[in-house]
Amino acid sequence: MGALAPSSGLIDLSRQQRNLLLLRPLFQLELNKQRIGEDGTLFEGIDTHYLLLSSLDRMMEGTTVSTGCTSDEVLTHIADTVMAMKPSLSAVQSGKVADTVLAALDNKANGYKEFSFEYFHATHKSTRSIRFRLVAYEPDIEDVYRYKPTAEGYLVYLGMLDLSPEDAQELMEKMLELLVQRGRFDAALEIARRARTLSIEYRQLIRDRLYQAYRAPGTVNWKRDISAGLDRAREHVRQRQAEDQRMEESVLLALRQAEEPKARANLALLLKTLQGASMLRSQLVGDISRANDRFLEAQRTLFRARRATGLPDLETRLLPQFIELPVNILAEQAENALSAMYSPALPRVYDLNSLFSLLLEQRVEDGDPGEDDGEITPFVPPPLQFDEAVIRQVTDWLTERFSLGQSWRLDELLDQAEDMGFDRTIRRCLVLMLFRAYSHSETEFKNMRADALDEFIADVARGTNLRFTPKERHS
Incomplete structure (x- = not known):
């Protein structure tokens, strides 16, 4: 139910509206399908709602063995479903239907941008917009682009159950137990399938976090971003495995x-579905156990030199972001953007064949290094060259000299220190402190000004001689 918006007298239905708008792309395709094709009969007898939900289901199944499904895999699945739905279509026609369905999920009509719809917000008495994607098309660890549902895509497929994977799965398992007790095996099978889908979603959430750590190791903190999620995943597996065993x-x-x-056939299928969900959680256990090693491997990549290449190394989302810019802004930034894509050294091309070979150049895959990259060790600061007592003794001695109100040269101070019996260590500390005093921001003797002279040579140091003069003489 909606809540009463304060001081407005209107019911706040924002959550319900946002969930309803997630289905707008599905409704739009169904509404406009008769306009597709030369005579408008291509989609006659085609249930686009089924095709869209079936596509999401195929992508979710793909996340159980990889990070999703390739474009060809999704298109083949849709085309096969279309042929089963309408056998009179040719392979070319079924392929066109498949392209249209996938384009509707990916918002191809609007340049693959996010879906954006407006709704009335009762609390603020204003119109707001919701932006979302139903699917994501991103590269996996081997740079193969794959489709996978987003959080909104899962919400659409699961019948708009606005619950976390943990809460929704616990609810469905209680429903499943009750349905089995009542002998409603058909309904129990449907609930078990939904629970398995929620397990897939939860596993994908964990794997996405680990994948982010691998792709951008410098942006992920183990304690803040990964450790807590892995603890929740372990607890999830522990509770669900016990529940699965009891249900089986x-x-x-x-x-x-x-x-x-x-009834026996439905129960056998239900048992197989429960065992499949248990297998998914076993795979999640494997992901959790390998997370530490994968994170360390990702951190080691920060210290590896990038391989030399003649091609620009662009981020996967750089070009799409440029395309989404307004024309006037894109024109202003075009020169800078193009220069960023040039290779460090432009090769000379003397004939057309060489030009095509250069344009078709591909990156060479990295070979096996064949040796252990070592381990990450904590940074240990180097020990101080001089004891605190030596530094304090030298500072006090120089402060006493500089308080006399006269000018001093570095070599003169060094000779006086030697005459007073200062050992080699103290005199080295003296030289380094005087060199440091040449910098106005680092000197400890703010009343003295240092000027460079000629070179000096001593047994403990050699370099530019300095003259230290009281600042009041320069005022």
């Missing part, structure tokens, strides 16, 4: 007692 035992008991063939 319950279904096995019901299977032994069932006599009707249809």
Whole structure:
């Protein structure tokens, strides 16, 4: 139910409106499908809602073995479904339908930008907009671009259950147990499938975080960004595995007692679905156990020199961001953007064949280094060259000399220190402190001004001689 917006008398239905707007792309395709094709009959008898939801389901299944599905895999799945739905279509026509369905999910009509719809916000009595994507098309660890549902895509597929994966899965498992007890095996099978889908979503959330750590190791902090998520994932696996085992035992008991063939078939399929969900969580355990090693490997890449290449190394989202800029801003930044894409050294091209070869150049895959990269060790600051007592003794001695109100040269001070019996260590500290005093920002003797003279040579140091003069003489 909606909450009453304060001081407005209107019911706040913002959450319901936002969830409803997530289905707008599906409704738009169904509404406009008759306008597609030369005679408008291409989509007759085609249920676009089913095709869109089936596409999301295929992408989610792809996340169980990889990070999603390639474009060809999704298009093939949609085309096969279209042929089963309308056998009279040719392969070319089914391919066109598949392209249209995938384009609707990816918002191809608006340049693959986010969907943006407006709704009335009762609390603020104003119109606001919601921006979202149903699918993401991103490269995996091997730079193969794959489709996977976003959080909004999962929400659409799961019937707009606005719950976290943990809460929604616990709710569905309670429903599943109740349905099995009541003998409603068809409904229990549907609930089990939804629970398995939620397990896929939870696993993807964990894997996305680890993938981000691998792709951009400098932006991810283990304690802040990963450790807490892994702890929650371990707790999730522990609770769900125990629940799965109990549910499997319950279904096995019901299977032994069932006599009707249809009930036994549904129970067998339900048991297989539960076992599949358990397998998914076992894979999640593997992801968790390898997270530490993968994170350390990602951190080591920060210290590796990037390989030399004649091609510009562009971020995967750099060009799409440029395309989304207004024309006037893009024109102003065009020169800077193009210069960033040039290679460090422009090769000379003397014929057309060489030009095509250069344009078709591909990056060479990195070979196996064949040796251990070592381990990350904590940074240990180097020990101080001089004891605190030596530094304090030299500072006091120089302060006493500079308080006499006369000028001093570095070599004169060094000779006096030697005459007073200062050992080599103290005289080295003296020279370094005087060199440091040449910088106005680092000197400890703010009343003295240092000027460079000729070169001096001594047994403890050699370099530019300095004259230290009281500042009041220069005022």
